Amino acid sequence: AQSVTQLGSHVSVSEGALVLLRCNYSSSVPPYLFWYVQYPNQGLQLLLKYTTGATLVKGINGFEAEFKKSETSFHLTKPSAHMSDAAEYFCAVSEGTGGYQKVTFGIGTKLQVIP
Amino acid sequence: GAGVSQSPSNKVTEKGKDVELRCDPISGHTALYWYRQSLGQGLEFLIYFQGNSAPDKSGLPSDRFSAERTGGSVSTLTIQRTQQEDSAVYLCASSLGLAGVETQYFGPGTRLLVL
Numbered sequence: 001a002q003s004v005t006q007l008g009s010h011v012s013v014s015e016g017a018l019v020l021l022r023c024n025y026s027s028s029v030p031p032y033l034f035w036y037v038q039y040p041n042q043g044l045q046l047l048l049k050y051t052t053g054a055t056l057v058k059g060i061n062g063f064e065a066e067f068k069k070s071e072t073s074f075h076l077t078k079p080s081a082h083m084s085d086a087a088e089y090f091c092a093v094s095e096g097t098g099g100y101q102k103v104t105f106g107i108g109t110k111l112q113v114i115p
Numbered sequence: 116g117a118g119v120s121q122s123p124s125n126k127v128t129e130k131g132k133d134v135e136l137r138c139d140p141i142s143g144h145t146a147l148y149w150y151r152q153s154l155g156q157g158l159e160f161l162i163y164f165q166g167n168s169a170p171d172k173s174g175l176p177s178d179r180f181s182a183e184r185t186g187g188s189v190s191t192l193t194i195q196r197t198q199q200e201d202s203a204v205y206l207c208a209s210s211l212g213l214a215g216v217e218t219q220y221f222g223p224g225t226r227l228l229v230l
Contacts, residue, residue: 036221043119043206043221044158050175085131090158102171103219105158 002093004026006106014114019063021080021109023091026072033074034092035065044090050074061085086113100115117141119222121207127228136225138193138207145212147190148219149182154204161185161205163188165212197229 007022025031032051036044048059056069061084063078075092091106120139140147149161160174164184175181179197184190194201204226208219220227 004157006157041223042159043223044208045221046218049218092158102160102163103148104160107155107157 004106013110021076025093032094121222140209144209
């Protein structure tokens with residue numbers, strides 16, 4: 001069965017500092033991995049996803065994540081935090097069997113950006 | 116184009132009452148998902164519809180929960196005899212429904228409060 005662990009339900013960084021949100025997964029087959037972002041009072045939107053190929057994935061708003069199979073990790077990073085990055089971030093995994101993509105989400109990490 | 120819409124945006128009800136939550140997916144999307152987001156929890160999968168296939172109801176927490184999708188488009192999630200623990204944000208998502216890895220597009224959610 002697939003599962004996702006997000007370390008740290010709340011993370012605070014200073015504006016301009018590195019953002020690092022941790023995600024570890026468990027999957028019985030090669031996984032598909034996602035990061036979604038939820039801004040206050042809005043629905044989730046996709047930041048980036050890993051399917052196959054290049055293990056470093058670039059997403060919107062300057063975010064990127066690296067798939068490390070040996071560490072079963074898919075941590076999200078951004079070199080310099082901006083106030084507008086304050087949101088909740090969800091890591092997700094899918095084993096994508098056939099045409100049915102059942103996605104398991106982590107509990108989310110709330111990112112606070114301090115001016 | 117129009118995204119996923121959900122109504123109502125907020126719903127306050129009394130314990131024991133029935134509620135109906137509506138989701139309008141993106142036009143042309145054949146896959147539709149319902150999730151529940153409780154305080155401090157991740158997104159909990161509830162039910163999945165794909166075209167005319169039988170839905171995957173494996174995530175529904177009790178028989179008080181049901182969902183239907185009429186004409187392969189609009190979906191309604193019904194909670195009967197609501198309980199206080201049903202209070203949560205109910206999110207709907209849709210995707211193209213083709214084989215392979217797809218991005219899910221989320222609605223803004225319905226915030227349900229059971230008094």
